[in-house]
Each structure stands twice: as structure tokens, then as C-alpha cells.
Amino acid sequence: MSVNQIQDKSSVQSEVVHVKESSKKSTLYSILAFLGFIGVTASIVMGFYKMLVYENPDSYLLDSKNVHVGGDAYNYIINGTHTTAYFVLALVCMVFTCTMLVLNEMNTKG
Structure with missing residues (x-):
């Protein structure tokens, strides 16, 4: 075996290793992007839930939704703040x- 053949084999092996590492990174980026989309969806859904769902019945026996304190105005302020926080999290x-x-x-092209 000549020196050139050994160098060619070495360069081919390094190319194979580079392709495998690139494939692993690409898979990792894809998984993280998918998890990011799940986070965006969950944050937007929770934000709209906080914004649109508010029930404060007069009776304590009935179930209340998104009620934090006694007054309606304070609850609207609190729910508005929560909505803003969820939308910022989605962003x-x-x-x-x-x-x-x-x-x-960049990883697949480079």
C-alpha cells in the first residue's frame, strides 16, 4: 500500500464520520424544533384559555374558572397578565x- 492510498482511506473514513455526526446533529435539531412547536402551541392555547374563559358565579357551590381573588376587575387584570406571559412564552x-x-x-447544507 502506498502513502497516497492510506491517505485516501483516511480521508474517506473522516468523511463517513463527518456524515454520521452531521446526521445526528440534524436529528437533534429536528427533535428540538418539534418540541419548540409543541411549546408554541401549548402556550398559545393556554394564553387564549386565560383570556377567554372566566366564570365567577355568585354561589360558592358552583365551580369557578380562572378566579384568583374576590373582585372581578382584579381577576381580569390577573388573567390579562397571565395571558401576556403565555403569549411572550410562545414568542x-x-x-x-x-x-x-x-x-x-445549515448543518445539512454545510
Whole structure:
């Protein structure tokens, strides 16, 4: 075996290792992007739930939803704050998801 053949074998093996590592990274980025989409969906659903679902019956025997304190105005303020927090969390998850998709694309092309 000549030196050139050994170097060619070595370069082919390093290419195979690089492809395997690239494939593992691509799979990881895809999984993280999918989890990011789940986070976006869950945050948006919870945000709209906090914003639209509010029941404060006059009787203590009936079930109340999204009631935190005694006054209606305070509950609306609290639920509005929770809604804003969930929507900001959805935005953060979307930025994370887009970053993972960009990294995945860079990893497959580069």
C-alpha cells in the first residue's frame, strides 16, 4: 500500500464520520424544533384559555374558572397578565424553533 492510498482511506473514513455526526446533529435539531412547536402551541392555547374563559358565579357551590381573588376587575387584570406571559412564552418558543430549523438547514447544507 502506498502513502497516497492510506491517505485516501483516511480521508474517506473522516468523511463517513463527518456524515454520521452531521446526521445526528440534524436529528437533534429536528427533535428540538418539534418540541419548540409543541411549546408554541401549548402556550398559545393556554394564553387564549386565560383570556377567554372566566366564570365567577355568585354561589360558592358552583365551580369557578380562572378566579384568583374576590373582585372581578382584579381577576381580569390577573388573567390579562397571565395571558401576556403565555403569549411572550410562545414568542420565545417560536424564536427557539426557528433557530433550530435554521441550524438544521445549515448543518445539512454545510
